[in-house]
Structure formats: structure tokens, C-alpha cells
Amino acid sequence: MSKLDLFPFLGSSKTGKLIRAFDWKKTSLGELSQWPACLRAATSLILRSDVPMTIQWGIQGWLLYNDAYCNIAGARHPGLLGQTVHDSWSEIADFRALVVKQVLDGNTVNYRDKHMVLLRNGEFEDIWLDINYSPLVNETGTPVGVLTILNNATERFQAEQRLRFAQEAGRVGTFEWYPDSGRLEGSDQYRRVWGVSADVVLTDTLLISLVHPDDQHALRPQPSGPPNPIAYLEFRRVDPVTGEIRWIARRGEAILLDGGVRRYVGIVMDITDRKKSEQALAQSEARRRQWIEQMDIKQIRHRNVRTLVRGLERDASRGRKRTGGLVMLAEMLGKSAAQVSRFAAEKPSTHIGDRIAREIEQAFGKERGWMDHVQWSAKMDCTESAETLAPA
Template sequence: MQFLEDSHGCCGWSGEMAERIRAFDWSRTELGPLDTWSKSLGSSVQLMLASPLPMVMLWGRPGYMIYNDAYSEFAGGRHPYLLGAPVELGWPEVAEFNRHVVDTCLAGGTLSYRNKELVLLRNGIPEDVWMDLYYSPVADDEGKPGGVMAMVVETTELVISERLRQTAEDAYRADNERVRLALNAGALLGSFVWDVKNNVLSGDERFARTFSYPPGQSLENLPQEVAEARIHPDDHVLVQEQVQQSMQTGAPFNAEYRVMRPDSSYLWVLASGGCEFNEQGEPLRFPGVLIDINERKTAEESLLKFTRNLEQRVADEVEARLVAEEQLRQSQKLESIGGLTGGVAHDFNNLLQVIAGNLHLLARHEPDNANVQRRVGASIAAVERGAKLSSQLLAFARRQPLSPAICTPQQIFDSLGELLQRALGETVLVHMTAPAEPWRVFVDRNQLENAILNLAINARDAMKGDGTIDLSADNISLDREFCAGRGIVAGDYVRVCVADTGGGMPSQVLAQAFEPFFTTKPEGQGTGLGLSMVFGFVKQSGGHIEISSAVGQGTRVELYFPRSLRSMDEETTTPDVQPRGGHERVLVVEDNEAVRASSVELLREEGYQVLTAANADVAMQMLLDGVEVDLIFTDVVMPGLIKSTDLAAWAKVQNPPVAVLFTSGHTRDIISRNHQLSPDTHLLSKPYDPQALTRMVRTVLKG
């Protein structure tokens, strides 16, 4: 250790990263133990650790990463796992860029970039990052390039700030254009300048006419008391407060007030301007313009005549606030339950996949054993019931991947008519109504049909199999008052309603209706997940659900979906992919050993060449080492530094690209946005059967 201290001065290293570098087992890398490092490497590390700027050393051909405290902050969630890792493995999404850097600098070259834009996964999600990057070679003890010293200065905030500045300039130019248009349209009533230092008011002829200054009055020195006398008495205080605020804070001056005309009527104006300051920060000038807003204010006053009195409005607002607070509490309660539910469903699906995979393999290995086939069939049916239960849990938790498309309520009703009648029985009448020109919505059609069917079956049970169900849809515009506390914004919506003539629900039952596993049905006749699933689907689709009921008056459930202005998708037919096996090479990446084993055996029986990796870290190392595959079949949620999205990002930039098929019991929105998959993302949900696996693999490989 004396050699280390004398040669490198590492005892003088300070900071968190210095401690981490000392504690790291460098014998696992080509650099060897710390006390064997070359003098040039030790000196370079000491220089880097002392720098306040983010710096990282990439040593050797693999580019082993050694970095300082400032760089650890830049690395985000990837710190401290980057320490000692090859740079291509540490940042796989920019592996090609970093390989070019290492190759160039080890050949003696230098590189620099200004505001270089890269997409990094510092905390598990893609983010656009801009940086100033400087790369230069670092010589070893023999004077040859042994590594790369990189200085990383993130300029993301500067770039975004510059864009905001440009946006502000564009807005300023737009404001000037609006003023010009106002001048041309005659809406401008004049301009004024108040010399604050000398307390002198000046204006143009239109300003003087607006405030009824006498003809011949000098426009360079307008008596302020004349203008003040023309302002409505009720508006004096407001105008003065706005002026004082602008002079004290520099905020824009915008005041709406009334000015008396010569005929004693009042004209509504908007005074817009701002205070200008000298170098000492003292108010200097106060320029502004007057704009005619009389028509708008007259229309507003006419509208106010039809509103209720102030006491009633206050009472309504208080009541609405109480309702919104209660809805917020209920939403937070359901959100908390949903988070727990989604995690349980994920583990449950993994267990079901192990059971299902082995059952299918057992059935294949014993094709002539009737007793085995019968028992396997019964077990698989139970697995499917468990999978349906898990799917309902994920629907409530709003964790199910959706496949939305443009449709109208009438299309949904047309496809559901026959199915509803079969499911409800002949003693239940179903009345369907929809507007002549229905608005379009962007939803998952299958999930919406399931939701309506679920509500209809609940209605049938509430009516004890005899009564009338009204299934209707209408176009509706929701205002802010209705949307307050409901998690939606005001605008156009399509409302789908299911109403029954059953016995209704008491208030205490109604308050728990959306909670999972809550049911009033006898044991064994309901899981209590029907309404929970509908609630989760509607919320996940950006909508809202309302339920109203009273004992003896039936129940009414209303689903609100935002109106979509997209055009109707053209009907396309997707050719069926024959679920035949193939000879391609598949890399199975799965951290659950039992799930991995069953998947591997299923694929090998179909003729595929199968490689395995227990996590994405191992898989990425295999791929970087030159292992060639045709398809990466990977679980979504796995422990480790490398994520499944990193594998997909690497596969996408290869030439040719490598196909990727995800599988999961619960994606946690890692590969989706708001649980909606992009068209080029393929997901096979757990649990799956051999046919589904084979069909999906062939589809992705042919795609």
C-alpha cells in the first residue's frame, strides 16, 4: 500500500467517490487491484476527483468507468452501478456513440460536442438530454493512449431556457401584431405615458377624446385629475392597486374599468401597460394603451342577470367543494388499494404461468393417457379462471395494457345485441338507444364491451332475472362545475348508461360498490370484482364513472368517455399467422427459474434454438460479446442494472434490428404510456398457453 500512496497519492483522494473507488474490487476487471495501477492512471484519477465538473475516466479498450462525485449526480439512478462497468454495458442505449469515442481517443484523437442531444435512461425512463462533451486521450506510463478522460457538462436547462426565451420572443411579436390589428380594427382607444419621475401624463388624441379632455388641451401635459374624475367611482381603488403593484413588482399592468362618456353613460376599457425602471431600480416611465372591451363586458353583464343571487351561489360552491373532497378521498382510497392489487396480480400471474406451462407440457408428453388428459384439462380450466380473476384485478388497478381504437357507441351496441340477449335470458328486456349522429371515442372496444356486459349481468341479478334494462348513449358537454373533483376536464364526452328496474342499493352499499371483493351476493356467486374492473377500465381510458341508486328505485351507472376528433380507422384484416414453430434462435430472458424452464421447453419442442439468461444484465453481456439471436423474449419486470427497455433499445438500433417480444403479468407502465402499448411494442401477457406463445413468436418474427 506504500507504493500506492507514493505513486498515486490516493491517500489524498477525498469525497464519496474516492471511498467507493478504494472499496471497489478492481481485480474483477482488466485494471487489476488498486495497488497495481499505473502512476499515470492514479494521477489522472486524482485530477478527476478534485474537479467540480462531472468527469469520467474510460480506461482500456472496454472503457471501464471511474468517475467523480459530480458525475455520480449526473448518472442519476445508474449510480453507483456504473463504477467499474464497461461503458457500453453501463450506457447501452448509447453504446455505439461511446464505442466511437473510445476508439477515436485510444487512437490519439480528441472529440468535442456542443449541446449534443442524447436519449438516456438514467432513472429507468427515456429522457432527452443535452450536453457539452469533451473527450481526450490519457497516456499510460509508456506514453501511449491508455484511456479517455471525458468531461460532461449537462446543458439541458440552458437549451430548454433558450427555447422558452425564443417562445417568449415569438409571443412578444404576436402581442405586437395583435396591437397592430387592434389599431386597424379601431378597438384601440389611445395610448398614454406617465412620466413617474416628473409626475406628468401625456397621451395621443384618441386617449384625450376617451377621457373628454377639452379641445386644445396640450397632449404633452394632461391634468391627471380630469382622467381620474372620468373613472367610475367603484373602479378607482382597483385601478390604483393595479398601478401600485406594477410599480412595486414590475408585473404587467392590466386593469378593466369604466370611463364616463360625454352623455354620462359608461364605456368599459382595458388599460394595459407596465412600469419601466432606471438603473437604480426606481420607477421611471409608465406607458400603456386603452382597448375598447365594452361589447364583451356588456355581454358578461347580461349573462350575470340570469345567474342566481350571491348567497345561493356561495351555498352551491360550498356544497360542490364538499362533494369534490369526498370524491377525492374515495379516489385516493381506491388508488391505494389498486397499487397493492397490481403487485399481487403480478406475482399471481407468474405462479399461474409456471402451473400452466407444466400442465401443457404434461399433456403433450401423455397424449394417449385419458386419465392424465382429463385431469390436465380440469387443471387448465382452473388456471384460466385464475387468469381471468387476475385480469380483473389488473383492470381495477389500471395496470392492464389497452389497445384503443376509434369507434362509436352504436358500433358497440350492434356487436353486443345478440350476446346480451343470450347472457341475460328471455325474461329480461333490453332497450338500446343512441344518437343519430354519435360522437366518436378512442377506447379499447373489447374492454368496453366487457364492461357493458358486466353491468348488464349485474342489472339482471338485481332484478332477479325479470325486468327491463335501458342501454343508452348520448353526446354531452360537461362544464367545470360538474368536472370539479372528478379527475376529468370540462369538454365534450360520450355518455354510456346502463339502468335497471331492480331493487336498488342503500347508501352504505353504494359507498363501497367500486371496492374490489365487495359483493352483496351469496358466497360462491360473485367475486366482487365486476364493478371494480369497470371502474379501473374507465379511469384508465381517461373517463369517469358515476353510479346512482336508491332502494326501490333501481340503479343507474353512467360511463363518460372523452370525445375523439380522430377519423374512423379503416377496417383492416390481419392475415392469420400459422402457429408453426421454426428454426430461429431465441434468447429467453426471465429471472423466475420455473417460468424460464417451462418457456424454454415449450419453444424447444417447436424446433427453436433457445438460449437463456437469468436477467437483462447477463443478456446484454451475451449480446455485446457477439451472440447472434433472431428474437429476444424477455420479461418486463426484472432486477438488475439493465432493464428490459434497455434490451429493446439496443435491439432496435442493430442492423438489421433484432425482434423483441415482451412478457409480463404486470408491466408497471415500463413499456407502455398510460398502459397503452405503441404499435411496434409486442406483449404476451402471463399466463399464456403454448398456442399463444407460438402464435406470438411467429407474428413478431415475421413482422
């Protein structure tokens, strides 16, 4: 015949067995048989939950908890069981005592990502918790204890923190957009990229209003087309106060949820500096091409060969040689100085043809067509020495 269970509310969990065996006479709770109905009901609730939960009873905060809480307690389990606020977690005793007082006054207290430094496994460690404190009331509605629901958010918090640091370092903002409901969420960096402060509610209508009128059509939702992915897009936004134009790059992906609900996730970056650099480079290239178009191939070749002659002369001067640049070039080409002077003098009597141009390129170890390129800016006299022009 099985023994009658006098305290079925404790169930059969590991912590329930510890509570059953604990000497509660040394606490203000008294023996299990003396526990009030509200305490029994609350204890039964937490012991049957797979979420970390505790009860702190009375102003002294006598501690009860369930199996799931053991992971938070670490090596301090089972020593925490039946201890007061000041004895259980002494390193945060003042904080917990204040919370117990507030909740026994009838208040609910909530924390998200509450940072604590706890001695859990023989050494202090940082931990972040999501905590909800609610009053436990007796038959008359008077708060007599504190029901606590906890979540160890350390891994999530640290992962989000690392992601946030990476986003800020890379100036990348992230977003989630639900076009069917209009819900839009963005990171702090996302708001900075768009120039939207933290107190402003993000909406797709607001963001489109900030986009340059000529680019707005590209961002408006399309009624048809493939749902995946959001194509890479570059567009301009206009600061509504200063009128400043900044460039934004966006890339993302569309995800279909249950019931056909669409969810868009992606990133944005401010690419204004890159766009300015590209524009400056394009303008420089346009000026270079314009200058080239104004010159013919004969002028380009003569300008380049004169630059080579000046470089050779500087090289000879450094070596304290009396040989001129024309003579040195003639030696490199295996020609007489008179022959070279015809096309390499300041006022040539003939132009450099394809054959001579190719011979010069071979002598200097350059690729075919090198003499036909604009080697240096039209406004700059070459300062490059013959050491860098001569073949290796």
C-alpha cells in the first residue's frame, strides 16, 4: 500500500523534493502543514513550470524556486533554498530588498537586460536578466510575497551588443519591415543613416517622404514580381531642414511567413563619401579625356619622349656624367644622336612614327602602346627620374 502524500502540491520535481525535505520550522513560513493556501498554490505553480521562477515570501524574502531556476543559481543551488533576501544573494541584497518592499506595496516591477555581477560558480561573472516581479496576495487581496519570472538573457544581450558594435563600426543599419501591417523597426544606426531621431515613429511613408523625388519610384512597393530578394539599390535622401542630399545603399531579403504575410529584412549604409569620390574621379577622367581629345597622337608621343629625355638628363646629372639626354636615348635605341634629335628635340623636324614608338617602348621595357598614352598631366612637368623609366 503506497504511503499517503500529505503535500501533493509539491509534485515530484527535484526541487519539490528538496522543499519537502527542508526544515521550514526555522523560517517564518513554519512547517509545510502550516503554509497558507496562497503560498501552496504559488509553490505548486512554479514547480510545474519550465520557466525560471521564484517566490520571495514576506518582507524578509524567504526564497523558494523551481528546477529551471537552478541554471541561474549555478553552484549556489541548493544553498539558496529557504534563505532570506540578505542571505541568498548577498552581493545584490540591497537591490532585492528594495524590490521586495516595492512589490509588497502592491507594485509590479519589470527589468529588461538587467545587468548583475553574481557569484554563481565560484567566481563573479556578468549576467543579464529579464525579470518580472509581481505581488502574491492572500485571500483578502493583501500582498504577502513576490512572484518572480526570470530569463537569462546574457547570450542574447551579448550577441546583440556585438552586432550593434559591428554595425556602428561598419556604419551599417538593419531593419525589419512588414508591409502588410505597416510595421517598421530599425536599429539605432538605421535611424542615423536616415537622419531620424529615436523619438520619431518609423513608417514607410515617412521614409519615402525623405527620399529625393527623382528616386522615390524605385522604393515604392511593387504589386507584382518575385518576392526574393530585395535588389541592391542606391538612392538619395534629402534632409528636410538643411536640404543636404545624402546617398543611401540598401540591400535585403523578403521572407514569406505563415498565411502569406511578408517580412522584409535588410541593411542600409550611408555611401555619400563613396559617391563624392566616384563623382570626383569621373570629373577627373572627363577632364583627362577632354585633354586627350584636344591632342593628336603626334603631340602625345613628342611630349612623352621629351619627358624621357629630361629624365635621362637628370639621371646623368646625378651620376656626374656630361652625356645629354638625347645622347643617352640614342645609345639605348642604337641610333646616332642626329637621328634621335630629329624626333626628340624640343622642336623636332619629324614626328615619331609607329616603328620608332615601338622601339622606345622596348628600350624602356614598357607594353605596346605606352608611348601613345598620356603619361603625365598636361599641367605637370614630369619629375620622374630615368631610374623609374629605364628597363629593369
